[in-house]
Amino acid sequence: MVTNVTNLGRSGLSDWLIQRVSALILALYTLFIVAYLLFNPGLDYAAWSGLFAQTWMRIFTLLSLISIAAHAWVGLWTVTTDYIKPTGVRVGTQIVIILAIFVFLVWGIQVLWGA
Amino acid sequence: MSMLQVSIYRYNPETDSAPYMQEYQVDTQGRDLMVLNVLEMLKAEDTTLAYRRSCREGVCGSDGMNMNGKNGLACITSLSEVVKDNKLTLRPLPGLPVVRDLVVDMGLFYQQYERIQPYLQNDEPAPAIERLQSPEERDKLDGLYECILCACCSTSCPSFWWNPDKFVGPAGLLQSYRFLADSRDKATRERLAELEDPFSVFRCRGIMNCVAVCPKGLNPTRAIGKIREMLLANAT
Numbered sequence: 001m002v003t004n005v006t007n008l009g010r011s012g013l014s015d016w017l018i019q020r021v022s023a024l025i026l027a028l029y030t031l032f033i034v035a036y037l038l039f040n041p042g043l044d045y046a047a048w049s050g051l052f053a054q055t056w057m058r059i060f061t062l063l064s065l066i067s068i069a070a071h072a073w074v075g076l077w078t079v080t081t082d083y084i085k086p087t088g089v090r091v092g093t094q095i096v097i098i099l100a101i102f103v104f105l106v107w108g109i110q111v112l113w114g115a
Numbered sequence: 116m117s118m119l120q121v122s123i124y125r126y127n128p129e130t131d132s133a134p135y136m137q138e139y140q141v142d143t144q145g146r147d148l149m150v151l152n153v154l155e156m157l158k159a160e161d162t163t164l165a166y167r168r169s170c171r172e173g174v175c176g177s178d179g180m181n182m183n184g185k186n187g188l189a190c191i192t193s194l195s196e197v198v199k200d201n202k203l204t205l206r207p208l209p210g211l212p213v214v215r216d217l218v219v220d221m222g223l224f225y226q227q228y229e230r231i232q233p234y235l236q237n238d239e240p241a242p243a244i245e246r247l248q249s250p251e252e253r254d255k256l257d258g259l260y261e262c263i264l265c266a267c268c269s270t271s272c273p274s275f276w277w278n279p280d281k282f283v284g285p286a287g288l289l290q291s292y293r294f295l296a297d298s299r300d301k302a303t304r305e306r307l308a309e310l311e312d313p314f315s316v317f318r319c320r321g322i323m324n325c326v327a328v329c330p331k332g333l334n335p336t337r338a339i340g341k342i343r344e345m346l347l348a349n350a351t
Contacts, residue, residue, distance in 0.1 A: 002281045002314040012317030013346050078313075082277040 006094045008073045015074045022067035022074075029064040058112055065108045069101045117145045119198065121153060123164065124206040126213050134213065136204075143194065150182055150189040150197065150205070166217040173330055176265030180217050181206040186267040186328040208270035210279065223279040224266045224286070230309070231283060231291040236302035252298040259293035259338060261331050262286060268325035268335055274318040281314035285325035285335030288316060292338035295345060307342075307349055316342050 009015045040047060051057055076097045084090040119141045126134035139161075141153050151171055158164050166189075167177040173191035180189055183197045183204050197203065211219040237246065269275045269284035283291065291310065294300045310316045316339060325335040 001309050002312040004313055007313050011311050012313035012315070013311045013343075013350055015313055016317050016343070017347070078318075081314075082274075 006091065006098070007077050008070060015077075018070050019074045022071040025063055025067040026071065029060065029067075032060070052112065061112055062109065065105060065112070069105045073098060073101055117143055118201075119143050119153065119194070120202045121157065122202065122204045123157070123216070124213075125164075125216055127163070127165075127215050147193050147195045150180075150192050150194065150203070151178055153194070153203065154178075154189060154205070165215045174263065176263035179208055179265040179267045179270075179330075181209060186271045188265060188267070188330045191330060208266055210270045210276040211266070219266075219270075221266060224264075224269055224284070227269075227279070227283045227287040228264065228290065230315075231287050231294070232302070232306065233290050233294065235294065235297065235300050236305075237299055239301065246299045248298055255296045255298075256293060258333055259289060259296065262289050262293075262333060263331060265330060267328045267330060271324040271328045273322070273324075274320060278314060278318060282318040283310075283315050285319075285339070288319070288342060289333060289335040289338045292342050295342065303345075304349070307346055310342060311346050311350070316346070 004010070007015055009018055036051070037043065052061065077094060080090050080093050080097070084093055121139040121141050122136050123139065124134060125131070125137045139157055141156055143153070149171075151168055154164070154166055154168075158166075166180070168190065169175040169177045171178075171190045173188050176188065178189040179186060182189065182192055183199060183202075185197065186208060187197075189205075194203065205217060207213050207217045207219045211221065211223060214220050264286060266286060268289075269279075269286045272282075272285055274282050275284040291306065295303055295306055300306075319336070319339045321336060321339075323336045326333075329335070
């Protein structure tokens, strides 16, 4: 048993599951957005804003935002533990990444509900 | 044209400040020798050359090394399998400290093997005869027990290179599953609890270098997948 404190789920199993589920959600969201843009060539502000005014779209988008936050946390945490060997630099980088993810998440929520 | 160009990684920490590649010429007389045969011929000329070998038939797992960029056992790898443009480059197994020339310190590899407790654990009273298994239960151990611990797989795995102290590695995990899958072993829960952190099993990224190099044709990636399934079944 190897102990860890800066990974997302405190366990490799939960990180592994979160990574797979979030990847699936992000794939669905990407497919949806690409398809929406393809089927609406002359997209204007009213239509775009109307799409994001609907509750289901907000839920779907927030789910994707949370997914990308979790996915980035798990993925970048793994990269730092593989390649950054000095403990101070590694923990520092991990904290910067986690704080940035938090900032982007709150900002994203504000954008989503603000307009 | 039968002179084979052999380039060998040389390092003697007592006399060399840094490792270097030494060039040799070997007359194979057109024969398709095993790589170990070539090393034996060179050793007869240059007695300072160091490498491990024992059974010379792919059973003991002593002569694992990197041949033209791919890990394998020198004794069962023929020149025709690895030599390109009449050139053979031999290096020690990657990722482990070099003791001398092609001899590596396997300490980290064995530590991870020890960690998975590679022995049957069963505290139930022993029956009058052996602990029996059905043929189906015994079949589950095929493809697992054949591992000879040559370390070709673990030392071809980048996850093991970066975290050899935390990631068990393909060889250790194959053995771990060998005991998890054994109907006579009763320590399944304890074994799984040791493995659910982000490193021991989950550092495997599934690139399957281990499967590509295993001289015994085993599949550690499949065993790792089975361990993940067991962990998931146990925790959801």
